[in-house]
Amino acid sequence: xxxxxxxxxxxxxxxxxxxxxxxxxVTVDGETLVDxxxxxxxxxxxxxxxxxxxTYLQNMPFTDRLDYFNSMVNNHAYARTVETLAGVEVPERxxxxxxxxxxxxxxxxxxxxxGFMLGDMGAWQTALLWxxxxxxxxLDMFEYVSGARMMCNYCRFGGVVxxxxxxxxxxxxxxxxxxxxxxDDFEGLLLNSEILLARARNIGVLPKELALAYSVTGxxxxxxxxxxxxxxxxxxxxxxxxxxxxxxxxxxxVYDRFLVRIAEMRESYKILEQALEQLPDATGGFINPKVxxxxxxxxxxxxYARVESPKGELGFYVVSDGTGSAYRYxxxxxxxxxxxxxxxxxxxxxxxxxxxILGSIDIVMxxxxx
Amino acid sequence: MAxxxxxxxRSILQTELPxxxxxxxxxxxxxxxxAHGEGQTVLLDFDAVVKAEAIVEVAHFVxxxxxxxxxxxxxxxxxxxxxxxxxxxxxxxxxxGGPDLRVRVRIGRSPEECIVPSLTPTWPGADLQEREAYxxxxxxxxxxxxxxxxxxxxxxxxxPMRKDFPKTGDKYTHVTGE
Numbered sequence: 001x002x003x004x005x006x007x008x009x010x011x012x013x014x015x016x017x018x019x020x021x022x023x024x025x026v027t028v029d030g031e032t033l034v035d036x037x038x039x040x041x042x043x044x045x046x047x048x049x050x051x052x053x054x055t056y057l058q059n060m061p062f063t064d065r066l067d068y069f070n071s072m073v074n075n076h077a078y079a080r081t082v083e084t085l086a087g088v089e090v091p092e093r094x095x096x097x098x099x100x101x102x103x104x105x106x107x108x109x110x111x112x113x114x115g116f117m118l119g120d121m122g123a124w125q126t127a128l129l130w131x132x133x134x135x136x137x138x139l140d141m142f143e144y145v146s147g148a149r150m151m152c153n154y155c156r157f158g159g160v161v162x163x164x165x166x167x168x169x170x171x172x173x174x175x176x177x178x179x180x181x182x183x184d185d186f187e188g189l190l191l192n193s194e195i196l197l198a199r200a201r202n203i204g205v206l207p208k209e210l211a212l213a214y215s216v217t218g219x220x221x222x223x224x225x226x227x228x229x230x231x232x233x234x235x236x237x238x239x240x241x242x243x244x245x246x247x248x249x250x251x252x253x254v255y256d257r258f259l260v261r262i263a264e265m266r267e268s269y270k271i272l273e274q275a276l277e278q279l280p281d282a283t284g285g286f287i288n289p290k291v292x293x294x295x296x297x298x299x300x301x302x303x304y305a306r307v308e309s310p311k312g313e314l315g316f317y318v319v320s321d322g323t324g325s326a327y328r329y330x331x332x333x334x335x336x337x338x339x340x341x342x343x344x345x346x347x348x349x350x351x352x353x354x355x356x357i358l359g360s361i362d363i364v365m366x367x368x369x370x
Numbered sequence: 371m372a373x374x375x376x377x378x379x380r381s382i383l384q385t386e387l388p389x390x391x392x393x394x395x396x397x398x399x400x401x402x403x404x405a406h407g408e409g410q411t412v413l414l415d416f417d418a419v420v421k422a423e424a425i426v427e428v429a430h431f432v433x434x435x436x437x438x439x440x441x442x443x444x445x446x447x448x449x450x451x452x453x454x455x456x457x458x459x460x461x462x463x464x465x466x467g468g469p470d471l472r473v474r475v476r477i478g479r480s481p482e483e484c485i486v487p488s489l490t491p492t493w494p495g496a497d498l499q500e501r502e503a504y505x506x507x508x509x510x511x512x513x514x515x516x517x518x519x520x521x522x523x524x525x526x527x528x529x530p531m532r533k534d535f536p537k538t539g540d541k542y543t544h545v546t547g548e
Binding site for chain 1: 398411412414439440441442443445447458460462464466467468470492493494495496497498499506516519520521522523524530531
């Protein structure tokens with residue numbers, strides 16, 4: 001065989017396909033990728049240390065900035081951790097409201113993630129706008145309840161900051177009427193696309209055993225065929241009351257991650273339907289009135305609580321020393337840990353596939369660099 | 371392959387692998403923090419505290435014997451007043467779900483003591499998290515393929531998440547603290 005020389009190339013940090021400021025140092029042999037080293041830290045702001053300086057409530061808006069697509073889910077995970085630590089009860093209505101917001105987040109995240117990924121494949125803007133269109137409608141709902149489109153800062157310890165009203169429920173039902181048709185359209189647009197089939201099938205294969213060893217979570221893990229979903233494995237909030245399936249892939253390639261995301265959006269829709277049906281009336285309240293939000297103090301100890309964020313397992317590990325702010329505050333960020341599998345997923349494929357594989361992991365740099 | 375109840379791992383390790391438990395802590399067996407004054411950290415012994423050099427053995431033990439094959443999270447905590455850095459490893463049973471299994475390692479804060487064998491050769495998912503613990507807390511992981519700083523730049527001195535790292539005044543910004 002002809003001997004060829006290997007070449008090192010930088011992809012990023014400023015590159016539209018790296019979803020933020022992320023740098024990959026790739027070694028290629030011709031067009032084939034030999035090695036990949038991810039380089040982090042361009043967005044590092046020592047979020048965890050800020051969490052040790054802030055009081056518990058002050059830190060809530062900071063969690064919005066982790067995964068800025070799903071601030072509702074971040075708030076939920078953080079509130080749950082502090083509630084576990086301080087032993088706070090959450091009214092049932094608040095649990096349902098949180099579930100509704102989480103599932104809306106999942107739909108908007110998956111829709112845009114797939115849009116961005118098709119953009120990476122060369123279907124520039126069309127698919128992305130399809131995702132963004134639905135996202136806009138959901139963001140309007142978020143704005144109505146929380147006052148902000150993306151940085152929602154919506155959860156409080158023991159509930160949520162504002163109740164949802166009849167207008168919200170009517171509008172949500174209207175929005176949901178269009179969703180099944182939207183999923184069908186999206187699926188039809190993608191599954192019959194020659195570009196997608198050629199660029200996604202048998203690309204970036206991550207076998208089941210490797211996926212587990214790499215600690216990946218979320219659609220990446222389920223795409224590899226492991227039916228692990230925290231909503232089922234360790235139900236939180238009121239997820240044990242809903243009927244839904246955990247979609248899994250078979251091969252573990254980019255295409256499977258696609259299919260899992262589409263199927264998950266449909267399951268989220270089912271959960272939304274059931275949650276709206278079961279939503280308790282406002283008599284129980286939407287927040288625990290006994291909790292002193294501003295001056296909350298947690299007894300010394302530690303707590304870890306996790307939720308199934310659209311990107312994977314989002315958990316907060318908080319150690320308290322009995323004061324009003326955390327002694328140690330650690331974020332288990334799904335995008336960050338999913339990235340550890342990137343090099344293995346890319347090896348042996350061409351350099352053009354790297355961008356697609358990275359898109360299929362669905363990373364957010366706010367959470368990776370923290 | 372069964373889920374372990376809270377704190378069960380300690381007694382199992384005592385009978386099956388008696389040499390791995392860290393003898394400095396196995397007398398306390400604290401699960402709940404007692405009432406302490408404000409600003410007092412407590413060391414919890416939830417599940418098990420093992421010797422640093424035994425962490426690889428214990429990780430394989432819980433994986434092969436009980437199916438805790440999913441190493442989800444590695445957290446380093448600096449307990450300055452106790453003079454130790456604690457690493458918390460959280461394992462999950464991917465097949466059966468359920469809550470996590472926490473295995474702890476407690477090491478000293480000096481460079482000679484702050485060493486824990488790496489889990490990356492078997493659990494490549496630990497790669498980035500161990501690099502983070504090295505970058506922020508200065509824990510050295512022998513056996514790690516690429517133990518470099520991850521968030522801070524390579525020339526950076528010190529470990530910024532340690533509790534005794536000065537919050538104000540550094541040579542990069544030329545601002546002096548109070």
